[in-house]
Amino acid sequence: MDFLDSGSTSLDDGLMITSLVFYPAIYVFACEILDTLGDLVWERILRKCQYEDNGAFVRALPRVFTAEDVREEAKYTCRNWFLKIAGNRSLVGRIYLEASISRCHHFLIGSTHQEELHDRVFARLARMCRGIAHPITSTFARAYVARRGSSLLPDSSPRQFLDDLLADAVRTFHSCAADEKNQNARGLHLLRILEPCIGMVVEEHGKGLLTWRCPRGARNDRLKRALRVAAGSGAPSGLCVLRHFLKNLPRDFAVEFAPQLTQLICAAPQEDGEGGPLVKLYVEAQADCFAQMGSFLSAGGDEVRSLSGEQRRQVLNATWRVALKYSSLDHFLRVASSFAGFVTSNFGDREVSVFLQSVLRHLRDHRDSSGSPCSDHHASLVRGIVLGLFAHYSQEHGDLGPLFAQGALVPISDLAFETPERRLDFAEALLALLFKPNGRGAGSAPQLAVSDPLAQQFLLDHCQVVSDATSGDINASHTRLRRVGALVSALILRCDFGGSHEQLLGFLSTCRRSFHKLAQVQELCVHLACQAAAKILARSCGGDPRRHTAATLDAARACVAFCHVTLPSLQQAQPKLNLMLQAASVALMNGLVSQSESLVRGAVALAREEAEGAERDGFLRQCASLCLLLPGHPQLGPLYVAKDLEEACAQESDKISLLPMVCAFAQESLPYHCRGLDSSDVLYAGDEDYHRELQETGGRVIAGAVQVRSLPHPAVTPKEAKKHKFAGRTYIFLSC
DSSP states (O other): OTTTOOTTSOTTOHHHHHHHHHHHHHHHHHHHHHHHHHHHHHHHHHHHHHBOTTSOBOOOOOSSOBGGGSOHHHHHHHHHHHHHHHTOSOHHHHHHHHHHSGGGGHHHHBGGGHHHHHHHHHHHHHHHGGGOOSHHHHHHHHHHHHHHHHHHSOTTOOOTHHHHHHHHHHHHHHHHHHOGGGSSHHHHHHHHHHHHHHHHHHHHHHHHHHHOOSOHHHHHHHHHHHHHHHHTTTOTTHHHHHHHHHHTSOHHHHHHTHHHHHHHHHOOOOTTSSOTTHHHHHHHHHHHHHHHHHHHHHTOTHHHHTSOHHHHHHHHHHHHHHHTTOOOHHHHHHHHHHHHHHHHHHSOHHHHHHHHHHHHHHHHHHHHHHOSOOOHHHHHHHHHHHHHHHHHIIIIISOSHHHHTTSOHHHHHHHHOOSHHHHHHHHHHHHHHHHSOOOOOTTSSOOOOBOOHHHHHHHHHHHHHHHHHHHTOTTOOHHHHHHHHHHHHHHHHHBOOTTOHHHHHHHHHHHHHHTTTOHHHHHHHHHHHHHHHHHHHHHHHTTOGGGOOHHHHHHHHHHHHHHHHHGGGOOOHHHHHHHHHHHHHHHHHTTOHHHHHHHHHHHHHHHHHHOOHHHHHHHHHHHHHHHTTOOOBTTTBTTHHHHHHHHHOOSGGGGGGGHHHHHHHTSSSOSOOOTTOOOHHHHTTTOHHHHHHHHHHHHHHHHHHHHHHHSOOSOOOHHHHHHHHHHHHHHHHHHO
16 A cells, blocks of 8 residues: 555656556556455445354345344444545545445445445545645556446446546646656656556446446447547547447447547647647547547448448548658558458459459558568568458459459558568468358359459469468368368359350469479369360350361360370379360360270270279270270271270180170160261261171170180189179070
C-alpha cells in the first residue's frame, strides 16, 4: 500500500521515474493479494455465522439470507473490519481495502439487497478516488474499483458508478496529455502507463452495457454519452481512449454510427505536424481505431448493407484520406487489412484498384527507404489481404480475371513474399483456399473458372513452388505428394481456354514440364489431351472423321502426338496401359489409323514386359476388342496387330482369351464398327488370303488351347476347365 500510495512523490523526482517502470507489475501483484484477502475475510465471517469459536456447529446459513440470519458475533467481526479500514490514514489504502472486502456488506444487510448496496458503495468509492492527486495512483485505483464492482454486481444492474469512473479516468488522462511539462519522452512514458488502466475501466464499462437488460435506445444513449467523454472535445489524446472503447463496442452500434465514429477518429494530428513525441502515440492509436472500425464493417454483413451507399463511401473516403498519409508501413497495413473485406464486399473494381495501388505504393516506399524486405508481420498482413481478395472473387464472381486486371496484385505478391519460405507458405494457403474441397452445397457459389492468362500463369507458378518444395523434400510422405498432385490437378481442371485447343495443348505442355515428378498431373494431362481430340471430332465433325478439315485434323493429330510424347514418362504400368489404350481409341475415332496402331502395338509390348497375371489377361482382351476395328496394313497384312497379341501371350493357355477375337474376325460382318472407318470385313471381304491367314491364326490359337487341355494337370480349376471346354467347341465350329 505504501508503494501504491505515491501521491506525495513529485513527478519531477528521478526516483519516481524509475519506480514508474515497476508500478504496473507491483499493482498486479498487490491486486492478487487484495483479492485473496477479501476471500479470506469472507470465509472467516461465514464460518462465524455457522460455528462457535470452539468449533461447535450452530446452524447453516442459507444461500439467500437476510441480516436476521447472521449471528451477532459475525456481524461484530464484519463491523470491526470496516472500522479498521475506515481508521486507515491513507486514502489509497482505504479505497483498495474496502473494495476488496466490500462483499462482506452482505452480512450486515443480507444478500437480498446486494445490488442496491454495492451500487451505493462503489459509487462512493468512485468519488473517493477523486481525492487522489497523483494521476497514476488515482487511475490504477479506479481500475481496481471498476473490476471489483463489476464482479460483485449482477448482470441486471446498470452499474452507474462505471460512468463516473470512466469520466474521471479519462479526464485525468487528458489533463496529463495536455500538460506542457509532459510534451516529451517522459510524458509519453507516463501516458503509456496510464493507458492500460483506461482500457480496463473501458472494458468493464463495455461489459456492463452488453449485459445490462434494457431497451436498445437506452443503451445507445448511454454509449453516446460515454463516447463524448472518451473523445475529450476533439483532443488528440482521445484517440488513445477511443481505441479501447471501440474494442468493447457492440458491433450493431458501431456499424449504425460508422460515419460519426469515422469522423471522430479522423480528428487527429498528422505525422509531420507539431506535437512532439506524443504524436507517434496518437497516430498509432488512430490506426488502431481505423483497424477496429474496419473489422466491424468487414464482418457487418446485412448491418453494413443497411447503410446507404453514400454513407459507406463517406466512411471509406474519410478513412483512406488519412491512412494514405501514414509513413509507417505497419500503421497503413493494419488499416488496409481490416478494410479489405469492406472494400471488396461493398464497392466495385475501381475502388479495389485504388486499394491495391495504395498498398503497392506503401510497400515500394518501405523498400526504397529501408532497402530491405518487409518484416514477417507485414508479410502476414499482406497475405491476409491477398487471400481475402482471392476468396471474394472466387466465391462471389467465380472468375479471377477482374482481380488480375488491376495490375497491382502480382507486384504486391513479389514484394511481400520475396523469401522462399514466405512464398511457399502463401502458395500453399492460396491453393488450399481456391481448390481444396470445402463441403459447400451445390449451387451455393459460382464454380471457379480460371480463364485469364495472367491468372493461369500466376497460379501455375505457385503450384510449381509447392511441387518443387514437396518433391525436393526427402522426408515428404506419399500422402503429401498425392495431396499436392490433387491441388495441381484441380487447377488444371479449372482452367478454361474458350475452346482454343492450341492454348490448351500449350498449357498442358507447360504442366508436363513443370510437374514431371507428379504422376497424377502427367496422367491428367494425357487424359485431357484425349478429351480435347474427342471434342474436336464431336464439335467440328459431328462425330464423322471424314468431315475433318485440314485444321481440325492437325489439331487432333497434335493431341495424339502429345499423348505419344507424354506416355513414356509415366512410371506405373497399369495407368500407362489404360491411357495408351484410351489414346489409341481416340486416334482411331479421328481416323488416325497409323497412330492408333502404333499405340496399340506399344501397349501390347509394354504389357508383355511389365504386366502380369489377371491384369495382363484383362488388358489383352481390351486390346483384342480394339483390334477388330483396325483395318490392317497393306504390306504387313490385315492381322499383323493380332499377331503381336498372340506373341504377347507367354503361355499357350493365355491364348484362350484371344478366341473371341478370332471368332469375331471370322464373321461376315463385325459386331461393331468405327464411324467413318472401314474395317476388315469391308476391306477384305471375299479375299482368300485374308481368310487363309485368319484360319492359320485361329488354328494356332485353338491348337495351343487344345494342347493345354490334353496335358495332364493335377489341379484344374473350374474356371480353367470352362475355358478349355469353350476352346474345344470353338475348334469344332471353325472346322465345319
